[in-house]
Amino acid sequence: MRLRPRTLTSRLALLLATLALLAGTIAGVAATFGIRAFLMDQLDNELHQASARNITLKSPYGDSDHDRDNRGGDPASNAGLPPGTITGQVSNGAITELVVAADLDGDHLPTAADRAAVQKVVSASDPRTVRLPSLGDYRVLTSRTPDGAQLVTGVPQGRVDHTIRELIVLETVVLAVVVLLVAGVGAFAVRRSMRPLQHLATVARRVTQLPLESGQSRIDVRAEELREPTEVAQVGRAMNAMLGHVDLALAQRDESEQRLRDFAADASHELRTPLAVARSHAELLREYTASTQLPEQVHRSLQRITDETGRMASIVNDLLLLARLDREVTERREDVDLTWILLQAVDDARVTARDHHWGLTMPEEPVLVRGDEEQLRRLVGNLVANVRMHTGEGTVATCVLERNGDRVILRVHDTGPGFPPELLDQAHLRFARARHRQESIESTGLGLAIVQAVARSHDGSLEITSVPGDTTVTVILPVSPQE
Structure with missing residues (x-):
């Protein structure tokens, strides 16, 4: 599963780090190739100087007594050449002599594999890189003495390769540090620049928490004004x-x-x-x-x-x-026993609506609610009357009263036709009635509006769920502090 940054801040920081990595990589590669080309040019200059020195040393017509003294009459002498330089002679296209100017022990004879590697480039007129199995990479140049003898001169390329390797390691370390710094500083800068957006999000969340559906609602939250052209x-x-x-x-x-x-x-x-x-x-x-x-x-x-x-x-x-x-005027506040009110309402319904089947479930002990008894009676009565008026003969109606923590839950369930879909979200509004039932049922459309208003005035709520054959109206009220 791919892990993607979730926030805009992390995405922008990652983008900055990626751009820094890309730019640093391109710059590092360009710098590496440039420095290598420069070092190779220097190495080729050294090679040409060593080749010229080799021609002077190998020529029987030395141009000074110093050269003749250095040769000591030995045509294979490499005196005066940089340590590690290889020299050789070519006769009829084949290398007949190949020696190495050593640091301490004198000249060393390369192996046959080394001669075979050098043999491949003796016909070239410009410097070539050759890998000698026993000595490593060499920069080799073929030249001729004034008397027409063909000589081979090579200088070790290891110094250049070693320098380039160290340069690559250094560039990698520096690039990693730079990318980390760019990511950190970029994240800080982006986060700081995003603070106004976070403030706007906080303001939007505060607005969503305001009770705008009720009367006397105001939006007194504002975003901080920024005097910037951003x-x-x-x-x-x-x-x-x-x-x-x-x-x-x-x-x-x-x-x-x-x-x-x-x-x-x-x-x-x-x-x-x-x-x-x-x-x-x-x-x-x-x-x-x-x-x-x-x-x-x-x-x-x-x-x-x-x-x-x-x-x-x-x-x-x-x-x-x-x-x-609506004016939040509650006549009285006292402890009211909802079990007694519900029992009376169901008993009355069993008399006035004999064609319904009424069920009642409630605890044996009293369930007390702090509020206005007359309003709570009206709430329970409207719930029961709503079932009696809007359901047909044989409907099973069940009233359930229970306590859940610090809340009292009153549910009235029936198996009637239910609320029409277009009315379900508006059933608690005043004068809300289904059009096809207005003539057949004498209803003011204020029953559930009163239920919701009474519930809200007692810090409660009203919930309605309905499908044909399964309708439940739930009222949730706070338990009396005395319990």
Whole structure:
């Protein structure tokens, strides 16, 4: 499996190190070849000087008494040549003599393999590199004396090769140090230049943690302004402009929602008394006309007026409750036993919805929640009523109450048709109802909205999962601190 750097900082540092390695390698190779060429030129100069000296020493027409004294009358003498220099004579294309100028022990005769190696280049007129099996690499040059004799002169190439090897080792060490320094310094520089981006990421994470879905939400987080003409500074300014725009939009949304809530609360409050009066008069008329011979249509109309005014009064009360919950107004805070409330709600459902099969699972000991008892009764009642109103005959409904650590979990499960897919994510919104059920089911669409509002006012939450035949509504509340 290939390991790839995960962060941009490590990638850029690796890129810098790679570029440094590539540039250093190219420079090192070029320098090595250049220095080797220079050293080989020097070696060739030494070779030409040694060849000229060899011609002088081997020529029977020495140009000075000093040369003749050095030769001592021996045509094979290598006096005056650098140590390690090889000299030889060629006769009819074959080497007849090949000796080495030694440091201490005098001249040494090369082996037959050495002669064979030199034999291959005697016809060349320019310096050639020859590897002698017993002596190593030599730079060899063939030349002629004034009397026409052909001589071979060679100088050892080991010094050049040794220098190049040391140079390569030195370049490798220096290149490794440079690459490590470039990687370290590059990582530091890149990390430092990336700090503004890290700050932007921190700002973005803080924004995602803000409760923007609730009312009175504000985005008071801003990125640090950089007065630089860099791309990072431009991103920071663009992010601040975007956050400011979103903050303004949220403020306008909150203001609009608040006006709507105020209107609903004021309208509901103003409608309570007229509705109560209208319902009272309708009931009074029903009592007076109960024994009167009036058309059946009149009796049905009076009954309809009574029912609808009652339904409107229920909607008004629900809207007033939601308005109080929106303002986070909780009437009372006390320890409330949810087991007793749930038991009563299920018992009532078994009477009012006999065509359903009701199940109840809860602990024997009380489960206490700190909150408003009336609101919690409304929460449990709405959950049970939701099953009763939106499921058909024979539906199995199971209510489960349990404690999990510092949380109380209330689940209401049913085997009904479930929520329509388009409604599932909006079921907790006000007046949320499936279109194909509005005429057949008398529902205000406020039941689960009240459940969620009550749960939130008690620091809890609402969760809904639903597929046909398997629907679960879960309310999670904190346990009372007294437990």
